[in-house]
Amino acid sequence: GGHEIRALDAMAGRLSFQAALERVAEIGPDLIVSLVGQASLANDLGFFARLKAGFPRARLIVSGDAGFDDTEKLLRENRSIDAVLLDYVSRRWLPYMEKAYDKAADIAFLDGGRYRARRSAPAREYSIGLPRHGLFPYRKYRMPFARALPYAGVATDFGCPFKCGFCLTGRLPYKLRPVAEVVGELEYLKKLGIRYFSFGDQTFGADRQRTENLLSAMIGKGLDLPWACFARADLLDEPAVKLMRRAGCDLAMIGVESGDQGLLDRYGKGLTIGRIREAFALCRRLGIRTVATFILGLPGEIRETAERTVRLALELDPDFASFNAAVAKPLTPLAAEARLRGWLRPGPADQSGSSNLATGNAGPEAVEAWVKKAARRFYLRPGYLMRRLMSMSSFTELGINLAEAAALLRGGTRP
Structure with missing residues (x-):
């Protein structure tokens, strides 16, 4: 039974x-x-x-x-x-x-x-059938950057093929969900009344051919739903971004991490700041909104490198920015290094502001202060606030943004 x-x-x-x-x-x-x-x-x-x-x-x-x-x-x-x-x-x-x-x-x-x-032997694909979104209170779900509600999340892969030193996902076995299964879920969500969704993949588009197949299938089905995704700057070239836009992509959340090239290299990001600049400029030109995500407090971070990160955030001028405290996550090289050097501090850790690292360069309190200061410097610019208000496309979007602004003023660090 x-x-x-x-x-x-x-x-x-x-x-x-x-x-x-x-x-x-x-x-x-x-x-x-x-x-x-x-x-x-x-x-x-x-x-x-x-x-x-x-x-x-x-x-x-x-x-x-x-x-x-x-x-x-x-x-x-x-x-x-x-x-x-x-x-x-x-x-x-x-x-x-x-x-x-x-x-x-x-x-x-x-x-x-x-x-x-x-553990079972590594597999290239996995299947979860049709997730039963209707079992959950999906009409209550929100995403800070969504332009419409109701909102839902969809996964097309598991794990990540990239091995950034601070990220757990790259330590999980990377495998893909069949394109037909993903498209079937999107069709179901549209029938359910979902008006905006995000792909939960940590690196959308990591498998180029399979991503092209998925986006082409979405275009062929005429889904006409706006969506968001997490992306790497070096995967966002012009053909990829144009196809994403045709398939309905509204927003790309791009991991920048740091404005200091030395820290990017130390933790295996595999990106140059120049390539990051190109990706943001391309998305802006082709009509895809952007979120830049940053990590402050990685071992080796000092006041000057943190300031470089904030200056890069202001230069890139994305639609949104997310500033996060460095956290040593299970299975990562960062966690292994922190244990070896005695940097781990006890207690809970939350990327939105609370670090579990205490290095010789910066303690948790300093990192938390950097995170809060960076968010306020980015969001409380008069020109930025005016642009945000002018870009609102619905009362729903206005409501979501007002709620996030209130959280920021109460002491939050990101929308």
């Missing part, structure tokens, strides 16, 4: 711990799958303990970046967690649900006290 699936998005519903537990009680699950995040780990573990106490017979499986940081230790120290997904797009873990442990892969768990974790 099959399994009845229910979804609970406690964040979108703004539910307290108690309210979420009450909703779980109404469902009465046999199996619970939950996200776990490095930035929210202490809260997540506290909730899982209460969840397990209330539903001791339900097995709890978690998935997320915190699950990659010493998975065995996480399981042994938090007995409320029964298993950790090592690859959330794999179906090889499903035998675990039936307790066929010898057949299960891509999942870690304790079996009578023995740690078991087996």
Whole structure:
């Protein structure tokens, strides 16, 4: 027999711990799958303990970046967690649900006290069928840069073929979702009433031929939906950007990271600042809005290099900028270096402003101050504010931007 699936998005519903537990009680699950995040780990573990106490017979499986940081230790120290997904797009873990442990892969768990974790052989493609967006409160979802609502996210690949030293995604196995499956999901979203979507791939367009096939199929289907994506500057040449624009691309979020070439080289970005400038100029000329994302506080960062980054942000003059504190993420060379040199500080870390690094050049407090100052220097320019107001195309977009502006003035660091 099959399994009845229910979804609970406690964040979108703004539910307290108690309210979420009450909703779980109404469902009465046999199996619970939950996200776990490095930035929210202490809260997540506290909730899982209460969840397990209330539903001791339900097995709890978690998935997320915190699950990659010493998975065995996480399981042994938090007995409320029964298993950790090592690859959330794999179906090889499903035998675990039936307790066929010898057949299960891509999942870690304790079996009578023995740690078991087996990864399946790398695959070029993966399939997740048609994601059931309708199970979730999709009309509540927002994206700071979206021009229309409702909004949805879509994945076309998993992992990333690039190996930036600060990024976890490049340490995951890179594999692609079939083009026909992605297009089928987009057609479903349009029928559902979605008016804007983003591709969640960390590097959209990494496989050139497959990306051309996908975009051509989207054009052929006449989807006519605006969308956003994460992109690398060196993948954005004129033919690629023109095809993206024809397929409906409205916005490209481009990882710049730093205005200092030495820091880009040290952490394996594989890009020159000159190439970054060309990509932003090309997107502007062809009518694609841009977001520039930056990292402040990487080891080796000093006041002068941070200032170079802010000056580059002002020079590029993207439609939006996102300034983030450097965070040592599981499996990355940055995390390995930080452990070796004693730079890791205890406690939660959140790229939007809270670093978990304390290097000899800059402590977390200095980095957090740089992040806040950079965001204000970028967004509180009179010319920028006027341009943003003039570019609004709907009351929906105006509302989204006003909410983000309020968050920035309250002390936030990015829209």
